[in-house]
Amino acid sequence: MMKRDECFKVLARHRTDEIVVAVYQAAQEWIHISPSDFNYTFTGAMGQGSSHALGLALGRPDKRVVVLDGDGSLLMNLGSLVTIANAAPKNLIHCVCENGTYETNGAVPIPGVNRLSFTALARAAGYPKSYEFDKLEDWEREVGKVLKEDGPILVDLKVTPGEQYPEDFRRLYSIEFRDRFRKALQK
Amino acid sequence: MELSANEIIKEIKRADIRFVVALPDRTTSEHLLKPMLRDPELKVVQVCKEDEGVSICSALYATGHRALLLIQYTGLLDSINSLRGGAIEGQNPVCMMVGLLGKEPGVAPTQSKRYGLRIVEPILDAMGIEHHLIEQPEDVTKITPAVARAYERSLPVVLLIGREPR
Numbered sequence: 001m002m003k004r005d006e007c008f009k010v011l012a013r014h015r016t017d018e019i020v021v022a023v024y025q026a027a028q029e030w031i032h033i034s035p036s037d038f039n040y041t042f043t044g045a046m047g048q049g050s051s052h053a054l055g056l057a058l059g060r061p062d063k064r065v066v067v068l069d070g071d072g073s074l075l076m077n078l079g080s081l082v083t084i085a086n087a088a089p090k091n092l093i094h095c096v097c098e099n100g101t102y103e104t105n106g107a108v109p110i111p112g113v114n115r116l117s118f119t120a121l122a123r124a125a126g127y128p129k130s131y132e133f134d135k136l137e138d139w140e141r142e143v144g145k146v147l148k149e150d151g152p153i154l155v156d157l158k159v160t161p162g163e164q165y166p167e168d169f170r171r172l173y174s175i176e177f178r179d180r181f182r183k184a185l186q187k
Numbered sequence: 188m189e190l191s192a193n194e195i196i197k198e199i200k201r202a203d204i205r206f207v208v209a210l211p212d213r214t215t216s217e218h219l220l221k222p223m224l225r226d227p228e229l230k231v232v233q234v235c236k237e238d239e240g241v242s243i244c245s246a247l248y249a250t251g252h253r254a255l256l257l258i259q260y261t262g263l264l265d266s267i268n269s270l271r272g273g274a275i276e277g278q279n280p281v282c283m284m285v286g287l288l289g290k291e292p293g294v295a296p297t298q299s300k301r302y303g304l305r306i307v308e309p310i311l312d313a314m315g316i317e318h319h320l321i322e323q324p325e326d327v328t329k330i331t332p333a334v335a336r337a338y339e340r341s342l343p344v345v346l347l348i349g350r351e352p353r
Contacts, residue, residue, distance in 0.1 A: 040249070044242065044273030051239040055246025055254075058206070058232065079235030087232055175278050182249050 002136045003162030004097055008033045010140050011066075011095075014147055018064040019056055019185075023049035024104045026068040026097050027172050029165045037184035041172040047076030050084060050094060057089035057151075060185065064147065066093045072102040072110050074118065084152050085126030092151040094122070097159050122154035134158035192218035192352035194327045195284075200228060202334035204253045204282070208232045208240040212259030214286030218352050220257060237262030238269035245279035253338065256283045260307050263345070267310070274343040275314060281343040282334050284321075292350050296320065311345055322349030 004026070012034035019038045022030040027041040040056065043049045053067035074080075074096055084092065100113040119130035130153065131146060133139040139157070146155060171177065196219065199207075207223050209231055223229050234240045237258045244254040258266075263285050274281040289301055296304050311318045317336070319329045330346060337344040 040246075042245075042249075042277055044245065044277045044279075045238070045269045045271070048238065048242040048269060048273060051234075051242035052246040054232075054239075055243035056250055058230075058243070059247045059250025059252045077236070077239065080239050083232070083234045083239055173272075173276065178249065178277070182251070185250060 001134055001158050001160045002139060004099070004157075004159040005029050005033060005162035005165070006136055007139060007157055007159055008068075010136065010143055014143050018066050018147065019060070021049050021053040021056065021065065021067040023068065023073050024070055025161075026070060028167050029162075030068060031171065032165050037180050040181055042174075042178045042181075044173070047073050049073055050077055050080040053092060053094065054080070054084050054087060054089065057092040058087060061089070061091055064091050064093065065089075066095060066147070069094060069096045070103075071096055071098045071100065071118065072105075075110060075112075078121065081122055081125035081127065081154075085122075089152055090150040093146065093153050093155060094127075094151075095155040095157055097157050099159050099161065103161065118156045119154055127152050127154045130154040130156070132156040132158065188324050190322065190324060190348075190350055190352040191327065192222065194324075195219060195321070195330065195352055196222060196226070198327055198330035199255055202253065202331045204255045204334065206230050206232065206244075206247050206252055206254035207257055208234055208243045208254055209257040210234050210237050210240065210259070210262055212257070212262070212286035212288060214259065214288050214348055214351050215257060215284070219284075223257075236265070238266040241266050241269040241273045241281050244281045245273045245277060248279050248281075253334070254282070256281060258283065259286045259288055260304065260347075261288075263307065264303070264310070267314070270314065270316070270343065275316070278341045279343070280337040280341050282337050283343065283345045284348060285345055286348045290349055292322075296347065296349070307347070316343050316345055318345040318347055320347045320349050
C-alpha cells in the first residue's frame with residue numbers, strides 16, 4: 001500500500017499541463033501538493049468527480065484530464081464507468097484512490113472491501129486499459145507512461161492515509177477558483 | 188395543436204447548444220433524441236443516470252461549451268442532490284429539457300392526477316430553479332431566451348415538455 005500523499009507527490013512531479021479533477025480527501029491533499037489553476041475540485045456532490053472529468057475531457061479534447069476519484073465516491077456513480085467507456089475520451093485517466101473506507105465520513109469500510117475489483121469493473125464496462133499500483137516504486141516507474149497513453153484508462157491506486165493536510169471545503173467548491181479555472185483554460 | 192420537434196431542435200441550436208447529454212424518455216425519445224443522435228451538428232452523450240448529466244453539463248460549461256440535459260421528470264427527481272451542489276451552489280447554467288411523461292394534455296402539471304408530476308414544479312420552486320412549460324406550439328420561442336438567461340445568471344433552468352413533440 002502507498003501513502004496517498006506520497007503517491008500524489010509522484011504524480012505531481014510528472015504533471016505538466018494536465019487538468020486534475022480531485023474529490024474529497026484527495027482534493028484536500030492535491031491542492032497543497034500540486035497547486036494550479038488547472039485543478040478542478042468543484043464537483044458539487046459525492047460521486048460526481050468522474051462525470052465532471054468526462055465533461056471536461058469532451059469539452060477540451062486537446063488537454064489531458066486526470067481524475068483522482070475515491071472508492072466510495074465511484075461506488076456511488078458506477079454507471080459513469082459505462083458512460084465514460086461509451087464516450088471513449090482518449091484524454092481521460094481515471095485514478096481511483098482505493099483506501100477501502102469512506103474516509104471523510106468516519107472511515108467506515110466501503111461495501112465489498114477487499115472483495116471488489118475496480119479494474120475488473122472498469123474493464124467489464126469497456127475501459128480498454130486498467131492498472132493497479134500498490135507500491136510507490138512501481139507507480140513512480142510507470143506514471144509517466146500512463147499519463148501519455150490513450151484513454152480512457154482506470155488506475156487503481158491502493159492507498160492509506162498519509163500526512164495530514166488542512167481541510168478546506170469552502171476552497172474546494174469556491175466559485176472564485178472555478179472562474180479561475182475557466183480563465184486558465186481560455187488562455 | 189402539435190408541438191414541433193423540428194422547431195424545438197432549431198431553437199436548441201439557435202441557443203448555441205451543441206452538446207446534448209441524454210437519458211431516454213418516452214415523451215422525447217422518438218422525435219427529439221433519435222433525430223439528435225443522427226444530427227451531425229449535435230454531439231449526444233448518453234448517460235446511465237441523470238445526475239451524471241448535471242455534472243457533465245457543468246464541466247462542459249467550464250470548458251466554454253453550452254449543453255442541454257434531456258431527461259424524464261423521474262430523472263430530475265433522482266438528481267436533486269447533484270442539482271443542489273453542482274448547479275445551484277456551484278452556479279452552473281445547467282439547461283434541462285424534461286419530459287413530463289403521462290401529463291394530461293392541457294392540464295397544468297400541478298393539477299395532474301399523477302403525484303410525481305404534481306410535485307415537480309413545487310420542488311423546482313423550493314430549489315429556486317427557473318422553469319418553463321413547453322406544451323403549446325408558441326411555447327417553443329421560450330427556449331432560446333431561457334437558455335440565454337441561464338448563462339447570463341450562471342444558474343440552471345428547466346424546460347418542462349408537457350406533451351410529446353412530433
